[in-house]
Amino acid sequence: MNMEKVNSMDFGEFVDVFGNVIERCPLIAAAVWSQRPFFDLEDLEKHFFAFIDALPQSGQEGILRCHPDLAGREQQRGTLTAESQREQSSAGLTSLSAEERQQLEKLNAQYRARFGFPFVLAARLSDRAAVPRELERRLHCQPAQELRTALGEVKKIGHLRLVDLLGADSSRLKLR
Amino acid sequence: MNMEKVNSMDFGEFVDVFGNVIERCPLIAAAVWSQRPFFDLEDLEKHFFAFIDALPQSGQEGILRCHPDLAGREQQRGTLTAESQREQSSAGLTSLSAEERQQLEKLNAQYRARFGFPFVLAARLSDRAAVPRELERRLHCQPAQELRTALGEVKKIGHLRLVDLLGADSSRLKLR
Structure with a gap:
């Protein structure tokens, strides 16, 4: 186009x-x-x-809160947007073991409780091994810094979609 | 609740x-x-x-542009949101004659071309006879005034949904 x-x-x-x-x-x-x-x-x-x-x-x-969890409830229910489904799939997040999925669920919940928005990451630039590592690292960041980081990921995702x-x-x- | x-x-x-x-x-x-x-x-x-x-x-x-036309393409395709479907139905806009529908389509297109957003109206506070009259009236308003009017309708719709x-x-x- x-x-x-x-x-x-x-x-x-x-x-x-x-x-x-x-x-x-x-x-x-x-x-x-x-x-x-x-x-x-x-x-x-x-x-x-x-x-x-x-x-x-x-x-x-609010923008961040419109994003789904990575390997979360929406992925399991099949209600992701087509773009998000592709991105999570390309990072291998649709074929996790039960143990990997549980680990991510636990980290996602901790992140949401701490920051009041979901963990957002440009999944196509990551992989199933790196996602939980990055989630654990960002879980310990300061809220103002983490908001900037998360919006930076929104922009990376937007760039790739464009x-x-x-x-x-x-x-x-x-x-x- | x-x-x-x-x-x-x-x-x-x-x-x-x-x-x-x-x-x-x-x-x-x-x-x-x-x-x-x-x-x-x-x-x-x-x-x-x-x-x-x-x-x-x-x-x-942008908010206005996320709204469907009244009695428009989305209603015919069945892709309206549940709320919008109910509201358009309550105003009788889902049971128009072919002639009434064509009249609205023409006015909706004129409105979109003039203002760059669709005609938004709290349909539950109107009816099938009043909608085209109001559309014709607002078609002749000044753009800045019409933006305010349309946002007022968005708020009426939001109030009723709440x-x-x-x-x-x-x-x-x-x-x-």
Whole structure:
């Protein structure tokens, strides 16, 4: 998909395509449409990230709370978004042993209790061995620092989803 | 449901219950959870509305763009949210004649083209005869005024959804 196509979309098409760039937050894609036209992937992504950065802390925490646990209840129930299902699968989180799953459940619960939002990680950049290690490490971070770290992961996830939608070459398709 | 129950919810339960108070914007419920405890329905609603009011204009437009057209494509495809389906049905918008539907489709398209968001109306406070009249009237309003009007309708819809969830008596259940 090239940027001319993106810039020609009405808001309904745009939200259909980009509504889950930020997990379960179509509001953000719907807001970003106001900023069209977009020059390239980086320009489009910049508007998603600027919207996140401008939210009050409660809104930033709200974004995180729209994310599922890794290897959690939603994955077991089959109610993940298609994007999240693929990402968790690519990290091997859909084929954990019962023991690995229980360990993650326990860590996820501790993390949620400590920070008031779920542990968010760009799973495609990780793997089943690294996820619990990283969860344990971040569990001991300070809340303000951890909020920044988690939003950084939201942006990594969003970047990879945009690359999937636009194709790796899209960053070189300049309209300028 | 009383407010003690609401205030005891973790964020997952809270978003499951209140995630569609603002149509397809679970982010807002997820953000509002940060403001607990809530004293009563008005207090809870105040936080939803304050979040909306504090968004930049693009975010407010984004909320509107997460709403379906009245008697539109989504209703015909059966992809409305349960709440929206009930509301459109209660206004008689699910049993329009072909002619009435075509008239609304045309007006909805004109409205979207003029304002960049769909026509939003608290359907439960209207009916099939009043909807196209109100749409025609608002089609001629100034954009800044129309944005305010439309957000007022979002708040009316949210209020009625909260009353449904909490019960009409909830406004008198004070924890203070």
